[in-house]
Amino acid sequence: MIESVIELLVSLLGEDWRDGLEYITNGKHMAWYASLRFTLIAAFAGAAFAVFFGLMGAALKQSAIAPLRWVGSFYINIVRGVPDVLFFLFFPLAFEQFVEYLFAQTRCTAAELAANAGSWPPCEAAQWFLNSNDYLLLACVSFGIVYGAFAANVIHGAMQAVPLGQLEAAQAYGFTKKQVFWRFKVRQMWTYALPGLSNVWMLLLKATALLSLLQIADIVLWADRLGAPNYLARAGMVHPDWRWKYYLVLFIFYILMTMLSERIFDWLKRRANRGMLEMN
Amino acid sequence: MDWLIDWLGNNAIVQDIILLARPAGFNLYFALISIPIGFPFAVLLALGKNSKNRLISIFSKAYIYAFRGSPLFIQFFMFYSLMLSFNRSLWKPLGVDDFVLHPLFLGPLVLVLNTSAYAAEIFYGAMRTVPKGQIEAARAMGMSRWQEFWSVTWPNTIRLAWPSYTNEVVFLFHATTLVYFTLPVINEQKDLMNKAGELFEKDYNIFLHFSVAAMYFIAISMTIFFVFGLIQKRLSRHVRKDERQKIRFKPVNYIR
Amino acid sequence: MKKLLLTVALAAFATTGFAADKVRFGTEGAYAPWNFMDDSGKLAGFEIELGAELCRRAKLDCEFVVNEWDSIIPNLIAGNYDGIMAGMSVTDERMKTVMFSEEYYPADPSRYAAAKGDKFDFDNLKGVKIGAQGATVQAAYLEANLKEGNTIKLYEKPDQSVADLAAGNIDLLLADGSFLDPVVEGSEGNIVYTGPNIQIGGGVAVGLRQKDTELGEKLNAAIAEVKKDGTLDKMIKEFFKKGPFYAAE
Numbered sequence: 043m044i045e046s047v048i049e050l051l052v053s054l055l056g057e058d059w060r061d062g063l064e065y066i067t068n069g070k071h072m073a074w075y076a077s078l079r080f081t082l083i084a085a086f087a088g089a090a091f092a093v094f095f096g097l098m099g100a101a102l103k104q105s106a107i108a109p110l111r112w113v114g115s116f117y118i119n120i121v122r123g124v125p126d127v128l129f130f131l132f133f134p135l136a137f138e139q140f141v142e143y144l145f146a147q148t149r150c151t152a153a154e155l156a157a158n159a160g161s162w163p164p165c166e167a168a169q170w171f172l173n174s175n176d177y178l179l180l181a182c183v184s185f186g187i188v189y190g191a192f193a194a195n196v197i198h199g200a201m202q203a204v205p206l207g208q209l210e211a212a213q214a215y216g217f218t219k220k221q222v223f224w225r226f227k228v229r230q231m232w233t234y235a236l237p238g239l240s241n242v243w244m245l246l247l248k249a250t251a252l253l254s255l256l257q258i259a260d261i262v263l264w265a266d267r268l269g270a271p272n273y274l275a276r277a278g279m280v281h282p283d284w285r286w287k288y289y290l291v292l293f294i295f296y297i298l299m300t301m302l303s304e305r306i307f308d309w310l311k312r313r314a315n316r317g318m319l320e321m322n
Numbered sequence: 323m324d325w326l327i328d329w330l331g332n333n334a335i336v337q338d339i340i341l342l343a344r345p346a347g348f349n350l351y352f353a354l355i356s357i358p359i360g361f362p363f364a365v366l367l368a369l370g371k372n373s374k375n376r377l378i379s380i381f382s383k384a385y386i387y388a389f390r391g392s393p394l395f396i397q398f399f400m401f402y403s404l405m406l407s408f409n410r411s412l413w414k415p416l417g418v419d420d421f422v423l424h425p426l427f428l429g430p431l432v433l434v435l436n437t438s439a440y441a442a443e444i445f446y447g448a449m450r451t452v453p454k455g456q457i458e459a460a461r462a463m464g465m466s467r468w469q470e471f472w473s474v475t476w477p478n479t480i481r482l483a484w485p486s487y488t489n490e491v492v493f494l495f496h497a498t499t500l501v502y503f504t505l506p507v508i509n510e511q512k513d514l515m516n517k518a519g520e521l522f523e524k525d526y527n528i529f530l531h532f533s534v535a536a537m538y539f540i541a542i543s544m545t546i547f548f549v550f551g552l553i554q555k556r557l558s559r560h561v562r563k564d565e566r567q568k569i570r571f572k573p574v575n576y577i578r
Numbered sequence: 579m580k581k582l583l584l585t586v587a588l589a590a591f592a593t594t595g596f597a598a599d600k601v602r603f604g605t606e607g608a609y610a611p612w613n614f615m616d617d618s619g620k621l622a623g624f625e626i627e628l629g630a631e632l633c634r635r636a637k638l639d640c641e642f643v644v645n646e647w648d649s650i651i652p653n654l655i656a657g658n659y660d661g662i663m664a665g666m667s668v669t670d671e672r673m674k675t676v677m678f679s680e681e682y683y684p685a686d687p688s689r690y691a692a693a694k695g696d697k698f699d700f701d702n703l704k705g706v707k708i709g710a711q712g713a714t715v716q717a718a719y720l721e722a723n724l725k726e727g728n729t730i731k732l733y734e735k736p737d738q739s740v741a742d743l744a745a746g747n748i749d750l751l752l753a754d755g756s757f758l759d760p761v762v763e764g765s766e767g768n769i770v771y772t773g774p775n776i777q778i779g780g781g782v783a784v785g786l787r788q789k790d791t792e793l794g795e796k797l798n799a800a801i802a803e804v805k806k807d808g809t810l811d812k813m814i815k816e817f818f819k820k821g822p823f824y825a826a827e
Contacts (some may be wrong), residue, residue, distance in 0.1 A: 069618025122547075123540030125496035127503075127515060132532050139528060169657035171602075244391075251393035255503065259644070262396065267608065267615055269403070270737035271744060273764025276817075277610040278617040280764050283741040286403035292396050293388075300391035409745040420707075423747050506738065507712070508731050523652050 044072075065279060074264035080174075081250045081261055084181055088246050091186020093239075096193025103198050118198070121191045126249065133184040134177065134256055142170050174258060181256045189246050196238030201227060203234040233314045240307040247299055251292075265292055338521070338534040345517040346538045351426070352498035352513075356433035357491055363434065364441030368479075371446050382442070389439030394432070394497055398504035401432050425508065429501035437494045444490060448483035449475060481557045485569045488550040492543050514538055600639050601793065602659035603629050603784075607644040608735050610760060611817045612665040624817040625663040628682060631809060635800040648713045648734065651676060654785060660793060661786050665754065667779035669715055677788045680801045681781030682810060683756070684823050688716050690773035691743060691751045691758050698750065700773045703728060709739045709748035715779040716752040743769060752776075756818055 048063045065071070102114030121129075150165035172180075204227050212226045253260035269285030272278050330336050370382030389397070405413070405423055413419035421427055452475055460470040499515045512520065518535040522528055551569050558566040605613040605625060613623040621642050633640035643659050654662055655675065667685070668678045692698065698706065704727040710716040712732035720730050731748055733739040740761055743751045751758075755775070762769050786794050804810040811822035 069620070070615060071619075073619030122492070123543040124536045125499050125515075125539055127496075127499045128532060128536055128539070131515070131519070132528065135522075135528050139526070171658065248393040251395040262399070266399075266735075270608070270735070271741050272610070272737075273740075274610040274614070274760040275764070276616075277614045277622070282744060283403070283407065285741070286400060286407050289396060289400035289403055293392050293400050296392040296396060297388055300387075406741065406745045406747060409747055414746050419746065506731055506733055506742075509729065523649065526656075 068278075070264075070268060070278065074261060074268060077259055077261050077264050080178055080253055080258050083178060084185060084250045084253055084258075084260075085247050087179075087182040088185030088189065088250075089243055091183055092189040092193045092242060092246065095186050095190025096197050096242075099190060099194025100197040100201060103194065104201065114194070118191055118194050121188060126188045127252065127255070129188045130181070130184050130249075130252060130256060133187060134180040137180060137183075138170060138172065145170065172257075177257050178253075181253055181258060184256070185246060185249060189242055189249070192242050192245065193239060196242060197231065197235050200231045200233075200235035200238065204230045236307070236311050236314055240303070240311075243303060243307070244300060247303060248296065251296070261292060261295075265289060334527075334530055335534060338531060339537075341521065342514055342517055342534055342538060345512050345514045346542070348502075348511060348513040349495065349498045349538075350542065352429050352433060352501055353491075353495040355430040356437055356494060356498075359430070360434045360437035360441060360494075363438035364445055367438055367442035368445035368449060371442065372449055386439045386442050386446075389436050390443060394436050394500055395504060397436060398429075398432050398500060401435075402428060402505055425501060425505040425511070428505055429498070433494065433497065433501070436497070437490065440490050440494075441487060444483050444486045445479055448479045448486075451482055452478040481561075482567070484550070484554050484557055485567050488547065488554070488569050491550065492546050495542060495546065496539065600641055601633065601661065603640060603642050603661045603663045604645040604650055604654060604659040605642050605662070606647050606650065606664045606736075608737055609665050609757060612756070613642075613663070624813060625665070628804075628810070628813055629663050631804060631813075632797060632800040635803055636796040638796065646734065647711065647736075651785070654787060657787075660790065661784045661797070663784050665757070665782055666785050667715055667754075667782050669779045671718070672785070675788070676785045677790070677794060679784040679786060679794055679797045681783040682801055682804075683782040683814065685777060685779065685781045686754050686756045687775035687777050688719070688752055689755045689758055689771055689775055691753070691762060691769050692749060692772045693743065693746060694768050694770050696749060696772070698772060706750060707731060707748045708750045708752060709733060709742055710752045711736045711739055714753075716754075719776065719778050720752060740769075756820075759818070 044067050048060070048067065051063055052060045099114050099117045102110050103118060105111050105114065146165060208230060209222055209226055212222045217225065250260070251262055254263040265288035266285065269283065269288040271283045272280055274280070367382050367386060370378045371386065373379045373382070402423075405428065409419055409423065413422045456474045456478065457470065460474045465473065499513060502511075502513045502516045507516070514535045518531040521531040547569065554567070554569055603625075605621065607613055607615055607621055609623075611624055613621060613625045616622040621644065626642060629640060629642060642663075645653055645658065647664070650662055650664060650666075651672070653659065661679075662676070666672070668681065672678075690698075690700075703724055707729045708720055708724060709731045710720055710733070712734060717730075717732050724730065731739075731742070733742070736753065736757060739748070739751055739753065742748050744765070750773070758771070762771055784797055786797075801810075804813075805824035808822070808824075811824055814821045814823065
């Protein structure tokens with residue numbers, strides 16, 4: 043299929059383009075394009091987790107029970123002081139250690155545990171081999187936890203922004219407290235949350251560039267591999283350092299993704315604001 | 323007292339705090355250099371975006387859009403490889419190649435380019451909300467454009483923008499962790515995250531090392547919030563108490 | 579309770595392999611001609627082929643995983659894979675944590691590469707920028723001997739060090755001769771050898787965990803076989819254009 047596309051482009055642009063086109067569609071480049079799936083999955087799944095954790099965080103912050111409020115407040119505010127990169131590196135490693143610790147409790151003999159007292163993992167059977175998809179899932183959850191804190195902040199603010207009159211009217215009509223909360227407050231909150239959530243989405247999108255730090259062979263890692271100078275004909279085309287070209291492509295790619303996201307969110311905002319007199 | 327010194331010497335947390343002190347210095351260095359240099363650039367860009375001259379305004383808009391719309395991580399890689407590709411043709415003949423390609427120069431350079439885009443957006447937004455009445459009064463009094471800017475627009479802009487700018491500064495400080503993930507390490511210069519990672523690889527105690535690194539970040543972030551809060555009070559001293567803005571945590575625009 | 583937590587925690591990771599009967603080798607994937615990613619995006623190279631051959635003879639089911647160089651030994655100890663085949667030379671320092679198999683490539687002298695036309699006084703190197711890949715024997719050598727008066731730059735990946743040399747960011751690059759040979763050849767005269775050869779470290783062998791003696795014995799038997807019947811020499815000739823080293827044994 044790719045060959046027919048190349049033939050078409052060559053017929054339009056001329057034979058000199060053939061080598062270049064064939065180069066950018068060789069196996070290594072196709073692996074680069076394919077690794078885009080990691081970026082997209084991390085963005086969408088991460089966003090889903092972030093909305094989930096955000097709702098949880100906002101609910102905690104509004105809870106009637108004080109300790110829960112403190113937990114919610116801590117969750118929302120911890121990202122004020124600690125960089126997101128630290129969390130991204132921390133969660134997958136901590137989770138892996140947690141699981142290996144549980145393995146060790148159930149699978150290791152006491153003798154092995156004593157023998158390996160200072161080191162990690164505690165014993166042979168406690169090792170957990172993670173494949174790429176596992177790392178991806180861990181990465182999505184990490185993104186979700188970190189950006190969930192930001193989303194919680196936005197959702198909490200949006201919940202406060204729902205006009206009190208609406209809630210009072212609902213109460214006047216005889217809806218129970220629970221119904222007022224879910225049917226009126228939460229339903230209407232989304233309109234006010236949308237601008238903030240669109241910002242959280244942009245942040246998440248840009249954070250997907252960091253997936254290579256989480257042991258995932260993502261677009262940045264492949265760009266590095268492709269651009270690195272190569273002198274051995276057996277290893278591929280001999281070329282000098284082309285990394286800046288590949289990074290420039292990534293730079294433009296992310297800007298385009300940002301543009302696309304903005305358009306989509308603008309459309310969503312217009313839709314969500316139909317019939318609303320007050321707009322944020 | 324001996325027991326105290328003993329305890330301090332053997333306590334893992336205290337040892338980590340001492341080990342991570344010098345790396346924290348690198349993060350601080352990057353932040354302290356980038357913020358003062360980024361500030362005037364941001365103001366120029368905001369003015370440019372607001373300008374009536376189409377060329378300047380389009381350039382400013384494009385610059386701000388590009389640097390806000392792409393990850394800082396990619397910006398670092400791109401600039402390093404771009405600078406490297408000019409080494410033989412430009413930097414070496416000029417004799418500055420040692421300087422230009424050094425992380426201590428390149429890190430702040432990219433951070434400045436990045437923060438000026440974010441801060442420019444903040445200042446631009448603030449410029450648009452300067453009370454129109456004050457501007458009209460200035461014009462009515464016959465002030466020149468420059469006088470009007472200096473007496474009316476600028477003070478209002480900085481006051482209105484300050485809470486958002488505080489958030490931006492804190493997130494810039496957080497972003498300094500990315501420098502040594504992307505640029506080569508020279509002569510044992512490591513920042514907080516690199517050093518914490520190195521310590522983790524030795525004994526796999528993730529909670530200890532990362533918590534101490536987090537403590538450094540929290541301490542410095544809180545200091546920034548506090549100091550900038552004091553400046554906010556001074557900037558708003560002429561505004562009625564109930565109309566003053568508080569520095570609220572509004573991170574969503576400022577992380578890169 | 580712990581079992582319940584365990585089940586819940588792992589419910590999403592259904593596709594994970596647990597401590598498997600597969601033998602996994604960690605490699606860097608960026609060190610031509612030892613191990614690299616070829617144009618089809620797959621791992622290839624001397625060690626990939628040798629590893630497949632050894633596993634065939636030892637009747638093991640093997641696969642290669644890519645791992646960054648600076649965490650390659652810690653991840654071996656942590657169990658992410660069972661052996662390291664990444665051009666790793668035997669050194670006393672490494673033998674403290676890692677067990678090595680029989681060597682499959684003789685001790686390779688490290689060499690200095692420089693840009694064409696640069697001259698250095700190797701008895702008295704001062705004010706020079708020397709690069710090497712981090713966590714290698716060359717890096718240790720530079721830190722121990724040439725730190726005074728020179729700038730040592732360490733890189734995460736070997737191709738970054740070559741790129742910096744080609745761009746003139748470093749004056750000298752110290753690396754394995756077997757890695758630099760294709761670079762010098764392919765650079766069309768822009769990168770040349772200079773200075774003395776330095777023998778750092780021993781031959782190249784498979785790195786294993788110290789308690790994996792059984793795996794070590796199987797691999798050693800296979801390595802002895804490929805040395806004896808000349809297969810290893812043939813591979814070395816193919817990838818490095820050197821040898822034969824082992825046929826006489």
